[in-house]
Amino acid sequence: MLSMKQKEDTRSTGNGTLIFTWIALLLLTGLTVWIAGVNTDRHGVAVNIIIASVKAGLVLFVFMRLKYESLFFRLILLLIVITLTAIMALTFLDVLYR
Amino acid sequence: MGTDFYMNTEGRKGVLSWILSTDHKRIGLLYLYAVLGFFLIGVIIGLLMRLELMAPGRTIVNARAYDSLFTLHGIIMIFFFIIPGVPSSLGNFFLPLQIGARDVAFPRLNLLSWWLYVIAGLTAISTIFLPGGPPDTGWTLYPPYSIKTPTNVSGTALAAFIVGFSSILTGLNFITTIHRLRAPGMTWFRMPLFTWTLYSTAWVQVLATPVLAITLLLLILERAFGTGFFDPAKGGDPLMFEHLFWIYSHPAVYVMILPAMGIISEIVPTFSRKTVFGYKAIVFSGLSIATLGYVVWGHHMFTSGMSDVSSMVFSFITFAVAVPSGIKVFNWIATMYKGSVEIKPPLLYAFAFIFLFSIGGLTGLVNSAVATNVHIHGTFFIVAHFHYTMFGGAGFAFFTGLHYRLPKMTGRMYNFRASTVACIVLFIGFNILYFPMFLLGWQGMPRRYYDYPPEFHGNNFISTIGSWILAAGLLIMFINLARSLFKGEKAGNNPWDGTTLEWQVSSPPPQENFEKIPHITRGPYSREKNIL
Amino acid sequence: MQALVKYTDDVDAKMGMWLFLFTEMLFFGGMFLLYAVYSTKYSADFSGSSSELNRVIGTFNTLILITSSFTAALSLSEIKKGALQSASICLGITALIGIVFLIMKYIEWSAKIGHGIYPGSAYLNEMAHGKVLFYSLYFVMTGIHAFHVLIGIAVFIVILFMLRNGTVRENNSIKLENAALYWHFVDIAWIYLFPLLYLLR
Numbered sequence A: 001m002l003s004m005k006q007k008e009d010t011r012s013t014g015n016g017t018l019i020f021t022w023i024a025l026l027l028l029t030g031l032t033v034w035i036a037g038v039n040t041d042r043h044g045v046a047v048n049i050i051i052a053s054v055k056a057g058l059v060l061f062v063f064m065r066l067k068y069e070s071l072f073f074r075l076i077l078l079l080i081v082i083t084l085t086a087i088m089a090l091t092f093l094d095v096l097y098r
Numbered sequence B: 001m002g003t004d005f006y007m008n009t010e011g012r013k014g015v016l017s018w019i020l021s022t023d024h025k026r027i028g029l030l031y032l033y034a035v036l037g038f039f040l041i042g043v044i045i046g047l048l049m050r051l052e053l054m055a056p057g058r059t060i061v062n063a064r065a066y067d068s069l070f071t072l073h074g075i076i077m078i079f080f081f082i083i084p085g086v087p088s089s090l091g092n093f094f095l096p097l098q099i100g101a102r103d104v105a106f107p108r109l110n111l112l113s114w115w116l117y118v119i120a121g122l123t124a125i126s127t128i129f130l131p132g133g134p135p136d137t138g139w140t141l142y143p144p145y146s147i148k149t150p151t152n153v154s155g156t157a158l159a160a161f162i163v164g165f166s167s168i169l170t171g172l173n174f175i176t177t178i179h180r181l182r183a184p185g186m187t188w189f190r191m192p193l194f195t196w197t198l199y200s201t202a203w204v205q206v207l208a209t210p211v212l213a214i215t216l217l218l219l220i221l222e223r224a225f226g227t228g229f230f231d232p233a234k235g236g237d238p239l240m241f242e243h244l245f246w247i248y249s250h251p252a253v254y255v256m257i258l259p260a261m262g263i264i265s266e267i268v269p270t271f272s273r274k275t276v277f278g279y280k281a282i283v284f285s286g287l288s289i290a291t292l293g294y295v296v297w298g299h300h301m302f303t304s305g306m307s308d309v310s311s312m313v314f315s316f317i318t319f320a321v322a323v324p325s326g327i328k329v330f331n332w333i334a335t336m337y338k339g340s341v342e343i344k345p346p347l348l349y350a351f352a353f354i355f356l357f358s359i360g361g362l363t364g365l366v367n368s369a370v371a372t373n374v375h376i377h378g379t380f381f382i383v384a385h386f387h388y389t390m391f392g393g394a395g396f397a398f399f400t401g402l403h404y405r406l407p408k409m410t411g412r413m414y415n416f417r418a419s420t421v422a423c424i425v426l427f428i429g430f431n432i433l434y435f436p437m438f439l440l441g442w443q444g445m446p447r448r449y450y451d452y453p454p455e456f457h458g459n460n461f462i463s464t465i466g467s468w469i470l471a472a473g474l475l476i477m478f479i480n481l482a483r484s485l486f487k488g489e490k491a492g493n494n495p496w497d498g499t500t501l502e503w504q505v506s507s508p509p510p511q512e513n514f515e516k517i518p519h520i521t522r523g524p525y526s527r528e529k530n531i532l
Numbered sequence C: 001m002q003a004l005v006k007y008t009d010d011v012d013a014k015m016g017m018w019l020f021l022f023t024e025m026l027f028f029g030g031m032f033l034l035y036a037v038y039s040t041k042y043s044a045d046f047s048g049s050s051s052e053l054n055r056v057i058g059t060f061n062t063l064i065l066i067t068s069s070f071t072a073a074l075s076l077s078e079i080k081k082g083a084l085q086s087a088s089i090c091l092g093i094t095a096l097i098g099i100v101f102l103i104m105k106y107i108e109w110s111a112k113i114g115h116g117i118y119p120g121s122a123y124l125n126e127m128a129h130g131k132v133l134f135y136s137l138y139f140v141m142t143g144i145h146a147f148h149v150l151i152g153i154a155v156f157i158v159i160l161f162m163l164r165n166g167t168v169r170e171n172n173s174i175k176l177e178n179a180a181l182y183w184h185f186v187d188i189a190w191i192y193l194f195p196l197l198y199l200l201r
């Protein structure tokens, strides 16, 4: 609504936070490669996907400033995750029980 | 009143003042003409198909040409008429007017959508003239055949890919517009129902179309490089194409039908001179149709060799979709109950819609039960069901919307007598054309064949006669509407005594819609006057 | 005729961008669905082929792409402070890293193609079904991702010019912000592609 229009968002993430996030992302990448090296079964893959999701979360919330955005954006992100999960689940209902 | 938007050429001359304009009203009209153009092509192809099926054996075309006819008919009608039809033309024109905005959120993106739509349409048509010829796979483009056929499947897939992009851009434009540009006081539950359905539709467009885009791209790559994703010879699974295809294409059905329901939900209260019955129930049923519609795609694959478990689950959820659709029909009827109903052309078309769509919906239940589906899958029963929902439903709602809103768009009124005659002819022709198909399907006549055994002759013959009556109805209707542009009487600002915002501005609307952004103090169907 | 009054603001533009990114997520989602189904069906072939990919290049590309995401975020934070010079430098670094990423991708692809491994090659078609599908997914997914990287680089170059001529500036940074959002998304897509393609064993 026009009356509710916010002013341009001037909050800026401190460079310290950005650097910290960057280093965390690099370390998590290292961790993921290390896990793939030592753990060769499918658990390793699952753990690596979880680590990837943590990394994606960091990028989304810090770099993409989702923590500053309105609740609406986060809800839609949730909606997308639910949508993708539902599609995967229903497709596997076919693939696994065929 | 100030100048109407036809006079605002933004300094451009002639046709350029249209095809380069970012005014949502001009773009809405551009879409309207383009969409009707493709509809005309689709109708002609449809008539040719009926002519071929008029008698057993070869009548006018051979088997190969018939395959191309039904493929092109499907591609053009679905991707270029019925999906963009209402949202892009009427939606574009009326969405900002209904919420008290000057334009959509991204006017240039809006123009880009139209251009992409036109380019996609030309790409689809060009497959007819390019080497390889038009596709012969059916509009669903199922592999493995679509991988092997030498016809122009890739060109068709590319066209659908581009038009999908156009659809996504329209969707995200509408969502942003509705979230951000509503006039002060226009709360969510003061939004007109047409806007609400455009909102639900926009979400489906945004959430489902990308899946179609990647599916078509993968099909193109499959044909170009032999990636093997859908090719059983390389370990790929053709059923994965069907899954991906219907993950989009079932929700797309709701892109077609939700705005149609929105049109009807506005017209019924206007001509009953009452506020709508169960406003919130209609809103939430629209949203739940959009949500449930996302997880029922498997009902197109009952006979494809999908697992039994998933068939049962998909069948069950499909039955659930009937509930919110039923709620809407109930609300429309309850709105008319004890209202002072005036039967003017828009309401007449709305009646035709409700009747035809109900038949389409009820026969949908026959399809959604696995046991009966196995019997009628791939027969003319499906063709009939589909046309009752999509043509009798979405198509007739589009005509309804045109009769309701064209006087606002052009400022001219059409002839009531002619449009009443057209509606009756259309209704009769429609039923003569499509009802025999239910019988044919039930007797086991498969679709997509140019020939049939003699025992199916009678119903096919009747159906073809029906197609001519329907075509006559279309002719009367469009001539009458076109004539109104030149010879129609001035319609006045509010010919139907409508209550939503667009009826409070002049006809045709002024160039920036409102001289001053209105302040909204009442619900959309409240009969208190004067908001502007 | 007076010009249309500007009635939209940066929040609208950002919302449009986010919605577009959500559609991108579903676009990639379609490929991930195929990946999930085929990697379940042919798990042995998938991990076998995965170990044939160049893990060093894969890891290197992951590290630099993350770094470029960081410099893009830094560029935005700098421009909001009014430090246009350092914003430009950060953005330039981002685009350069994108180019390096593509060069590495080119080296990686050429090596595979040099061995006769590419979708539709006779050599690949002789192999087990799971391998054919893995390599097709590998080429298509990294290819579509690389295409997104290419678009991102082009957008950044345009924005660099806009920074120079003053179109993008301290109090008008939405174009930069949206471009950065897009780039972060490209980064996220790679964050998932990396373990799924390179680290199955």
Ligand SMILES: [Cu+2]
Pocket (backbone or CB within 6 Å): B249, B250, B253, B296, B297, B299, B300
């Ligand atoms: Cu369906």
